[in-house]
Amino acid sequence: MMDKASGSLTAAKLPLRLFLWLFALSTVFPFALLLLTSIKSQPDLLRGAFVLPDYPHFENYVRAWVDGHFNVYFWNSIIVVIPVVAISIVLGTISGFGFAFLSFPFRRALFVILTIGMMVPTEAFIIPLYYEMRHLGLINTYAAVIVPQIAMSMPFATLFLASAMQQVPLEILEAAVLDGASRPRILLKVILPVILPAISTLALFLFIWTWNEFLIPLILVNDDAYRTLPLGMLFFQGRYTVNTPVLTAGAVIVISPLVVSYLIFQRKFIEGLTAGATK
Amino acid sequence: MKRSRLDGPAHRNLLYVLPALLLYSVFVFLPILAALGLSLSDWNGISTPVWVGIGNYVALFSDSRFYLSLRNNAVLMLFYCLVPLTVGIVLAAVVWNLRQREQLALRTFFFLPYIMPTAVLGIIWAWLYNPAFGPINRILRGVGLGGLALPWLGDFTFALPAVGVVAAWYFFGFCMVIFLTGMQRIDPSLFDAARVDGATGRKVFFFVTLPLLLPEIRVVLLLTVIASIKSFDLIFTMTRGGPANATLVPNIYMYQLGFELNRFGYAAAVAIVGAVLIFTVNYLIHRFVRPAGEGKA
Numbered sequence: 001m002m003d004k005a006s007g008s009l010t011a012a013k014l015p016l017r018l019f020l021w022l023f024a025l026s027t028v029f030p031f032a033l034l035l036l037t038s039i040k041s042q043p044d045l046l047r048g049a050f051v052l053p054d055y056p057h058f059e060n061y062v063r064a065w066v067d068g069h070f071n072v073y074f075w076n077s078i079i080v081v082i083p084v085v086a087i088s089i090v091l092g093t094i095s096g097f098g099f100a101f102l103s104f105p106f107r108r109a110l111f112v113i114l115t116i117g118m119m120v121p122t123e124a125f126i127i128p129l130y131y132e133m134r135h136l137g138l139i140n141t142y143a144a145v146i147v148p149q150i151a152m153s154m155p156f157a158t159l160f161l162a163s164a165m166q167q168v169p170l171e172i173l174e175a176a177v178l179d180g181a182s183r184p185r186i187l188l189k190v191i192l193p194v195i196l197p198a199i200s201t202l203a204l205f206l207f208i209w210t211w212n213e214f215l216i217p218l219i220l221v222n223d224d225a226y227r228t229l230p231l232g233m234l235f236f237q238g239r240y241t242v243n244t245p246v247l248t249a250g251a252v253i254v255i256s257p258l259v260v261s262y263l264i265f266q267r268k269f270i271e272g273l274t275a276g277a278t279k
Numbered sequence: 280m281k282r283s284r285l286d287g288p289a290h291r292n293l294l295y296v297l298p299a300l301l302l303y304s305v306f307v308f309l310p311i312l313a314a315l316g317l318s319l320s321d322w323n324g325i326s327t328p329v330w331v332g333i334g335n336y337v338a339l340f341s342d343s344r345f346y347l348s349l350r351n352n353a354v355l356m357l358f359y360c361l362v363p364l365t366v367g368i369v370l371a372a373v374v375w376n377l378r379q380r381e382q383l384a385l386r387t388f389f390f391l392p393y394i395m396p397t398a399v400l401g402i403i404w405a406w407l408y409n410p411a412f413g414p415i416n417r418i419l420r421g422v423g424l425g426g427l428a429l430p431w432l433g434d435f436t437f438a439l440p441a442v443g444v445v446a447a448w449y450f451f452g453f454c455m456v457i458f459l460t461g462m463q464r465i466d467p468s469l470f471d472a473a474r475v476d477g478a479t480g481r482k483v484f485f486f487v488t489l490p491l492l493l494p495e496i497r498v499v500l501l502l503t504v505i506a507s508i509k510s511f512d513l514i515f516t517m518t519r520g521g522p523a524n525a526t527l528v529p530n531i532y533m534y535q536l537g538f539e540l541n542r543f544g545y546a547a548a549v550a551i552v553g554a555v556l557i558f559t560v561n562y563l564i565h566r567f568v569r570p571a572g573e574g575k576a
Contacts, residue, residue: 024388049414091299098295101283117307121509123530124554127537128313151306154299177284212396214512230398254399270390274457
């Protein structure tokens with residue numbers, strides 16, 4: 001079936017394919033230029049945007065990492081991403097189980113309330129959230145960035161995992177019930193292994209969303225010591241606009257974990273993100 | 280729903296959903312309700328909020344900056360939705376004819392921008408667009424088009440399209456991948472049948488591929504329209520709504536009103552209008568963009 005398609009465009013329409021590849025390169029071009037600029041010196045840069053440097057100036061990375069505080073931002077991003085992903089998955093699995101199999105009062109209403117949270121943009125409730133965090137004394141703490149992001153991922157995590165659990169064959173569950181296994185045990189030993197692919201897809205989503213989150217740390221943190229990478233990048237830009245090589249080195253530091261994981265889990269990324277969108 | 284074998288007494292069941300719901304209520308749902316309440320009051324962030332009813336919404340009706348932000352958002356929608364949709368669907372139709380391996384390679388490239396943080400993309404593109412030392416203007420000068428080397432993000436006319444181009448660049452590959460996945464779902468015999476009937480490549484595209492891709496078109500429309508209404512990161516890092524409000528959109532206006540001018544009630548009203556717009560668009564697209572002959576969501 002695949003072969004019916006192939007051939008029709010191979011050699012005959014070379015210009016079209018060339019055009020296609022040029023288009024594809026347009027997505028990579030800014031990143032390639034970024035990488036190139038990040039290893040240049042300032043004088044190299046003046047000689048032209050596409051001129052190769054005499055030797056790679058890795059000291060730009062050192063400057064971004066140390067003087068630009070990217071070491072702080074990087075660790076902050078990791079300190080934030082890990083608990084957000086881990087706790088969201090744990091809580092989402094438990095509540096997903098609840099919504100998939102259990103009955104409780106106001107089940108439908110609670111379901112609707114969760115869906116609302118998936119549609120309302122963060123911008124709509126950031127002002128009350130800011131004052132709430134201030135009232136709780138959490139502004140400028142890791143909790144300010146971590147806790148709201150876990151809360152914000154609850155609707156998606158719950159509904160995504162609930163729908164994954166509903167795909168688990170009923171016979172397996174009934175066999176476990178007949179064996180007299182307790183519900184936590186069934187969830188942990190029977191359901192969890194089956195929905196592991198869904199969990200890893202969810203983990204990937206949560207990782208990207210949290211790593212890329214901008215508004216929450218922008219509003220809820222104003223101490224440089226707690227800024228995550230995208231925020232750090234913004235304030236770093238304010239200080240170093242003139243030093244383009246160091247700025248681009250900083251940008252490479254922000255996006256390289258994403259690019260590396262993208263190249264490793266490419267299929268999972270593309271299929272997960274498009275499937276998540278089409279749901 | 281049919282009672283599951285796993286079901287138990289309600290108070291025990293609640294234990295499963297309570298932690299997630301509690302966290303969600305305290306940090307998302309209550310703030311949403313509070314934003315609704317706040318939008319009905321006047322508050323500078325310090326003194327006690329004053330109830331003004333729908334006063335803020337009435338004021339929005341005659342606020343020319345708010346209208347401007349909506350107009351800008353409408354222009355941006357062309358770049359967020361129309362361009363990626365058209366480019367994505369055409370690319371998918373072409374890529375579909377290639378060998379499997381080449382398809383996968385192209386897909387990897389096209390999808391790349393979509394995984395990036397939009398805030399950082401904004402900063403990168405602000406550098407690319409930089410009037411003095413940005414690569415774009417250097418290329419233009421290099422090929423003798425120095426006259427076109429505009430101060431893109433600082434230009435009243437071009438700032439908005441310049442931001443739009445970045446949004447289109449961010450989304451088109453994602454759209455293409457969704458359409459490509461959609462085409463895999465289509466029964467290949469339909470293409471063959473159309474060809475046997477004498478339809479040419481272009482006719483097959485318009486009369487077979489396009490109608491069958493309606494579910495994907497709907498998804499793409501939904502996602503990109505909502506993304507355009509939500510747009511904040513990209514604009515905040517590229518222009519902050521400037522120059523002279525040329526790129527002002529509702530969310531940026533909300534930020535300025537709230538966090539720069541301390542008019543929190545009014546800012547909340549702007550934010551609520553944005554959320555209502557999203558709900559409306561969601562409803563309209565679900566209601567009117569339907570695959571022919573099937574009613575399922």
